[in-house]
Amino acid sequence: MSLLETKRLRKFFGDLHAVDDVDFLVQEGEVLALIGSNGAGKTTLVNVISGLLRSDGGQILFRGADVTRQPVHDRIRAGIARSFQIVNLFDHLTCFDNVSLSIFSREGKTSRLMSLANGDRAVRDEALEVLNQFGLESKRNILAGLLSQGERKLLDVAVAYALRPRLLFLDEPTSGVSTREKAPIMDIVSAVVRRERITAVIIEHDMDVVFGYSDRIVAMHQGAILAQGTPAEIRKNQQVSMTLIGAPSFD
Amino acid sequence: MTGAAASVNGQSIKRALPLGLPFALVLLAVPWMVSPYQAYLLSTGLTYAIAGLGFNLLLGYTGLLSFGHAAYFGMGAYAVAFLVKYFHWSSMEVFLAAGVLAAAVTSALFGFICVRYTRIFFSILALALAQVLWSLALKFYWATGGSDGLRVPTPVLLGGMFAATEDKMDFLGGPYYYFVLVAFFVAVAVMWVIVNSPFGKALQAIRDNETRAEFVGVRVRRYRWIAFVVSGAFTGLAGALWVPANGLMTPDYLYWTFSGKIVFFAVLGGFRTFAGPILGAIVYNYLEYYAVASTVYWQFVVGAVLMFLVLAMPTGIVGAVGRLGLAFRRAD
Numbered sequence: 001m002s003l004l005e006t007k008r009l010r011k012f013f014g015d016l017h018a019v020d021d022v023d024f025l026v027q028e029g030e031v032l033a034l035i036g037s038n039g040a041g042k043t044t045l046v047n048v049i050s051g052l053l054r055s056d057g058g059q060i061l062f063r064g065a066d067v068t069r070q071p072v073h074d075r076i077r078a079g080i081a082r083s084f085q086i087v088n089l090f091d092h093l094t095c096f097d098n099v100s101l102s103i104f105s106r107e108g109k110t111s112r113l114m115s116l117a118n119g120d121r122a123v124r125d126e127a128l129e130v131l132n133q134f135g136l137e138s139k140r141n142i143l144a145g146l147l148s149q150g151e152r153k154l155l156d157v158a159v160a161y162a163l164r165p166r167l168l169f170l171d172e173p174t175s176g177v178s179t180r181e182k183a184p185i186m187d188i189v190s191a192v193v194r195r196e197r198i199t200a201v202i203i204e205h206d207m208d209v210v211f212g213y214s215d216r217i218v219a220m221h222q223g224a225i226l227a228q229g230t231p232a233e234i235r236k237n238q239q240v241s242m243t244l245i246g247a248p249s250f251d
Numbered sequence: 252m253t254g255a256a257a258s259v260n261g262q263s264i265k266r267a268l269p270l271g272l273p274f275a276l277v278l279l280a281v282p283w284m285v286s287p288y289q290a291y292l293l294s295t296g297l298t299y300a301i302a303g304l305g306f307n308l309l310l311g312y313t314g315l316l317s318f319g320h321a322a323y324f325g326m327g328a329y330a331v332a333f334l335v336k337y338f339h340w341s342s343m344e345v346f347l348a349a350g351v352l353a354a355a356v357t358s359a360l361f362g363f364i365c366v367r368y369t370r371i372f373f374s375i376l377a378l379a380l381a382q383v384l385w386s387l388a389l390k391f392y393w394a395t396g397g398s399d400g401l402r403v404p405t406p407v408l409l410g411g412m413f414a415a416t417e418d419k420m421d422f423l424g425g426p427y428y429y430f431v432l433v434a435f436f437v438a439v440a441v442m443w444v445i446v447n448s449p450f451g452k453a454l455q456a457i458r459d460n461e462t463r464a465e466f467v468g469v470r471v472r473r474y475r476w477i478a479f480v481v482s483g484a485f486t487g488l489a490g491a492l493w494v495p496a497n498g499l500m501t502p503d504y505l506y507w508t509f510s511g512k513i514v515f516f517a518v519l520g521g522f523r524t525f526a527g528p529i530l531g532a533i534v535y536n537y538l539e540y541y542a543v544a545s546t547v548y549w550q551f552v553v554g555a556v557l558m559f560l561v562l563a564m565p566t567g568i569v570g571a572v573g574r575l576g577l578a579f580r581r582a583d
Contacts, residue, residue, distance in 0.1 A: 050466070052462070052466075076468035082466060088463040088466070090460050090463065093452065104453070105467050110468075114448060116444060118447065120449075
């Protein structure tokens with residue numbers, strides 16, 4: 001059984017078929033790259049699966065259960081988490097609080113009114129551990145809004161990761177940062193993903209990142225899946241390279 | 252700005268105590284240092300401060316501006332007035348329990364409707380619902396006494412250990428002052444724990460970024476509603492504490508101008524800090540008292556202060572003092 005399966009999933013914006021009857025599969029344990037030019041429907045697909053947008057048709061099955069109509073917090077509980085292309089953080093909370101909130105939430109402790117958040121040793125240790133994994137431990141008392149763009153991208157992923165999801169969507173984890181910063185960010189993110197054996201779907205434009213970090217690639221075009229396969233197969237696929245970079249080969 | 256914002260979140264007991272303890276000691280000593288009337292005046296400020304604390308759980312911590320908090324202050328006060336009128340109760344402890352309960356029930360109901368919206372829609376809805384209560388209080392004069400109001404005599408404290416003496420002001424500036432002070436300390440401590448609890452962090456997350464809060468699994472609407480009820484209960488406690496000292500409850504305290512006063516407490520002191528609304532409420536109370544005493548155009552004075560605040564001190568008294576402190580430290 002695959003971890004995630006969509007059946008004829010559909011999202012239309014007026015006449016625009018952003019996601020057009022997509023059958024999308026994610027297997028347990030794989031790191032999958034979702035590629036495609038701007039407007040191909042990658043982010044919309046992730047938005048519908050994660051619950052940010054309602055689908056206009058089709059089904060989303062997660063571990064065999066239908067989550068198509070579930071509210072976001074139920075999907076989070078089921079184990080679907082995501083980061084955001086445009087950084088989405090709690091800017092007036094510290095890095096530490098940004099991450100620890102995910103842990104409190106995962107453990108069902110956010111409804112506690114009469115205990116101090118800082119008094120929870122286990123959560124505190126875990127939050128520091130997560131910050132450490134993302135190279136942000138020294139920034140733990142800094143407000144998220146004051147971080148550099150690269151650090152914000154990392155924290156955005158860390159907040160999603162701290163939920164310990166079964167499936168983690170990473171929407172362009174290196175967009176909006178300088179070319180020089182891209183590789184270090186991807187190294188950190190992929191190290192965590194590989195070490196913890198997280199099933200991940202990465203939306204990415206940078207083909208070096210895509211070929212370097214994924215087990216399998218799904219290429220989208222105009223709301224539909226154009227091709228899928230291993231990095232080696234996609235690299236040789238002329239249809240994909242023509243659509244994406246307008247050249248007969250990626251090399 | 253950011254420094255003030257940080258203090259909303261990163262407060263530890265170690266940081267709060269050196270500031271809070273001297274303040275608490277002064278409050279304890281007040282009845283020995285000033286006239287009973289002055290102590291009574293301060294106790295009014297302290298009850299307002301409890302309302303400000305409750306209000307700011309929504310504005311400062313959840314990001315919801317309520318223009319209708321007079322409803323919960325008023326319900327707390329009316330609950331006391333009704334207990335006196337219909338049941339001839341005089342126990343202050345019962346008054347407080349009834350006031351908190353009445354405000355909590357009202358805010359649970361109103362909040363259930365309001366938290367479906369945010370921003371201006373939330374504010375206006377909160378205002379409208381409070382106005383409904385106000386008009387009911389005016390119309391149902393057989394129960395509320397209409398604009399004449401209901402008299403609330405001086406209560407009995409701690410099951411009769413303290414009751415009103417010959418001179419009412421001796422009582423209000425003495426035992427009653429301490430009663431209010433204890434309630435104030437408890438309210439501050441409870442609210443401080445709430446805003447530093449996992450729940451409080453979740454509220455601040457909702458304030459900062461509602462969408463992301465949802466995506467870490469926070470049930471945004473439900474948490475807003477709980478915050479609304481807690482906020483209403485605190486404000487109701489304030490109303491119940493205030494009304495026996497005032498001696499009279501009229502619909503004026505359900506009217507939107509009183510909601511505006513509660514907003515004023517937070518803006519004056521600074522809604523981005525925990526202490527802001529406390530200080531704002533106490534200062535406002537003095538401001539209004541001395542403005543009323545010195546000129547018939549007192550609303551003009553209060554309005555001018557509000558304008559000055561918005562233009563010159565957008566982070567309120569606490570924010571401005573914090574920045575001054577920072578500037579001094581840098582200058583050293």
